[in-house]
Amino acid sequence: MQRSAAVNPESQTEGTPAHFHDVESMVMDLRPEQPVYCIRPAxxxxxxxxxxxxxxxxxxxxxxxxxxxxxxxxxxxxxxxxxxxxxxxxxxxxxxxxxxxxxxxxxxxxxxxxxxxxxxxxxxxxxxxxxxxxxxxxxxxxxxxxxxxxxxxxxxxxxxxxxxxxxxxxxxxxxxxxxxxxxxxxxxxxxxxxxxxxxxxxxxxxxxxxxxxxxxxxxxxxxxxxxxxxxxxxxxxxxxxxxxxxxxxxxxxxxxxxxxxxxxxxxxxxxxxxxAGAQSLVVQVQLRKNNRLYINDGRYGSLIAPSLGIALPVRKVGINAYSGQQEFEVFGPTCDGLDVLPVPLRLPTDIREGDWLEFGLAGAYSNALCTDFNGFRPDTFVTVDTPFGQ
Ligand SMILES: Cc1ncc(COP(=O)(O)O)c(C=O)c1O
Missing domain, CATH: 3.20.20.10 (Alanine racemase)
Structure with missing residues (x-):
């Protein structure tokens, strides 16, 4: 995995997003505690x-x-x-x-x-x-x-x-x-x-x-x-x-x-x-309780799609294929009881607080449908070169 590209200082003008070679380098540089939309111009x-x-x-x-x-x-x-x-x-x-x-x-x-x-x-x-x-x-x-x-x-x-x-x-x-x-x-x-x-x-x-x-x-x-x-x-x-x-x-x-x-x-x-394919969403795990994960985005933010019957591909950032995996119930950041993904996600068994997940195919009807319910509204956008999962 190439980790060369950091934020290009010249691209930090207003309205120009930070650019990274891939999602891994974005996470290493920013260590984001808020969700990040990763746009692929290519x-x-x-x-x-x-x-x-x-x-x-x-x-x-x-x-x-x-x-x-x-x-x-x-x-x-x-x-x-x-x-x-x-x-x-x-x-x-x-x-x-x-x-x-x-x-x-x-x-x-x-x-x-x-x-x-x-x-x-x-x-x-x-x-x-x-x-x-x-x-x-x-x-x-x-x-x-x-x-x-x-x-x-x-x-x-x-x-x-x-x-x-x-x-x-x-x-x-x-x-x-x-x-x-x-x-x-x-x-x-x-x-x-x-x-x-x-x-x-x-x-x-x-x-x-x-x-x-x-x-x-x-x-x-x-x-x-x-x-x-x-x-x-x-x-x-x-x-x-x-x-x-x-x-x-x-x-x-x-x-x-x-x-x-x-x-x-x-x-x-x-x-x-x-x-859809030109944008993914990177979220962070904020707490693990046995087989339950609490992440920083959910159905009131960018992740309404699963509740509408759409399954977005998901991976743990840093790993594309893993053998030891299990199902997790995944909760969003608000205090609302409905803020939970309707189907469990299969993720590595060792996942823990602080890890990042990337949802692919998240470019359509995601940020467009975000609310700021409970004070959570993702609004960080970056651009990356490599397609989802590569
Ligand atoms: C009038 C109109 N045009 C275009 C679109 C885009 O449709 P889609 O995202 O399915 O391509 C919609 C979506 O509902 C629409 O209402």
């Missing part, structure tokens, strides 16, 4: 490249999955210029950091003030709707008709971990009506769907295309954009999802059946699959 770059090379259109990034500025900058540096945003705070953060980036207001339910600010102050020109009243709001608040109204269509139930069409999305009939009415009101129009997050079956995208084709057939409008959403999966522990290329094949086939005009911009908006 992994981020490779993942962006895979999406950009394989997707037949514009790859947007869904900021909700990880709004950390270091991640946003890493994506921008890797070539991402388009950002799926859901709130004025996300829009402002992206535009302040990268004034030339494009932000899209992809939340189907928006405050009137947020619509005005997004349009007037941040040059947002794409707004999603899934209901007539939201279109009326946009007609009231947008001073000119130079925006694209993107109609979000619901997708059928599929093999996804987190369904979104229960909450958002018009059925095909309503989607047709919204496309027609938006066009009559003088807007350009687009269509979007989202099959649900952590989608384990590429056929879900085929079903999305079918619903979209139906809506478009009855609307008879020309589309300015067509957005196939996010949902691309991550191979967490115990998950064996088809590779990204299978999903992209289905997208390409679906686009062919749609026969869209050359003027129609094709887009996707992945979150999880772009960033």
């Amino acid at each position: 992994v981020l770059r490779d993942t962006v490249r895979r999406f950009v090379d394989g997707f037949p259109g514009t790859v947007m990034y869904a900021v909700k999955s990880n709004p950390e500025p270091i991640i946003v900058r890493g994506l921008y540096d890797a070539g991402i210029r388009d950002f799926d945003t859901a709130s004025l705070v996300e829009i402002a953060a992206v535009k302040t950091q990268h004034p030339d980036a494009n932000t899209y207001f992809m939340h189907p339910v928006k405050a009137r003030g947020a619509i005005r600010d997004a349009y007037n102050n941040y040059n947002v020109r794409h707004f999603v709707i899934d209901h007539r009243d939201e279109l009326e709001k946009l007609c009231d608040e947008l001073t000119e008709r130079n925006a694209v109204i993107v109609v979000r269509i619901a997708t059928p139930a599929a093999n996804v971990m987190f369904d979104l069409s229960d909450k958002f999305g018009a059925d095909a009939e309503l989607a047709s009506e919204l496309l027609r009415t938006s066009a009559e009101r003088g807007f350009k129009v687009g269509l979007a769907f989202h099959v649900g997050s952590q989608c384990l079956d590429p056929a879900a995208f085929a079903a999305g295309f079918k619903a979209a084709a139906q809506a478009l057939y009855h609307a008879g409008t020309e589309l300015s954009c067509f957005d196939v959403g996010g949902g691309f999966p991550v191979n967490y522990d115990g998950v064996n999802a088809p590779p990204l290329e299978c999903y992209l094949d289905v997208v390409r086939d679906g686009l062919e059946t749609m026969r869209l005009s050359n003027q129609c911009a094709i887009m996707c908006e992945p979150g999880r699959a772009l960033v």
Whole structure:
């Protein structure tokens, strides 16, 4: 294990995280008593490249999955210029950091003030709707008709971990009506769907295309954009999802059946699959009671994923493979009784207070969902070179 790299003093300017060759050298240097997010810019770059090379259109990034500025900058540096945003705070953060980036207001339910600010102050020109009243709001608040109204269509139930069409999305009939009415009101129009997050079956995208084709057939409008959403999966522990290329094949086939005009911009908006592998989380064991461990992060911090059925790979820092191991019940730092991981973790039998653990694939919906409940909120970010477990 190379232990050469320490904090680069030149990188200690504001907003530039400390950089290390690997997690072991970070732990040796900082001996952190607070959780540390370890970002891998190289992994981020490779993942962006895979999406950009394989997707037949514009790859947007869904900021909700990880709004950390270091991640946003890493994506921008890797070539991402388009950002799926859901709130004025996300829009402002992206535009302040990268004034030339494009932000899209992809939340189907928006405050009137947020619509005005997004349009007037941040040059947002794409707004999603899934209901007539939201279109009326946009007609009231947008001073000119130079925006694209993107109609979000619901997708059928599929093999996804987190369904979104229960909450958002018009059925095909309503989607047709919204496309027609938006066009009559003088807007350009687009269509979007989202099959649900952590989608384990590429056929879900085929079903999305079918619903979209139906809506478009009855609307008879020309589309300015067509957005196939996010949902691309991550191979967490115990998950064996088809590779990204299978999903992209289905997208390409679906686009062919749609026969869209050359003027129609094709887009996707992945979150999880772009960033999960680019960040791990290092935590410290604060107390061991027999087969119970108390660590400094938990379900109210960065570790909600296990409670949602996602198993993050975990290792003891300094060791990648161990023979003597046992199951431990793992508790988070708050005084709350629910702050416990729902399934035990297999770790070395000799683990003790002061040891560090590293959770891999922790880049999506981790820091994004942190609370500061009980005064615990991890906020230390560093960058490292080597991938998780290497
Ligand atoms: C509108 C929208 N776009 C994109 C995403 C990103 O999805 P994922 O992280 O599954 O790729 C989400 C996530 O829920 C979403 O709600």
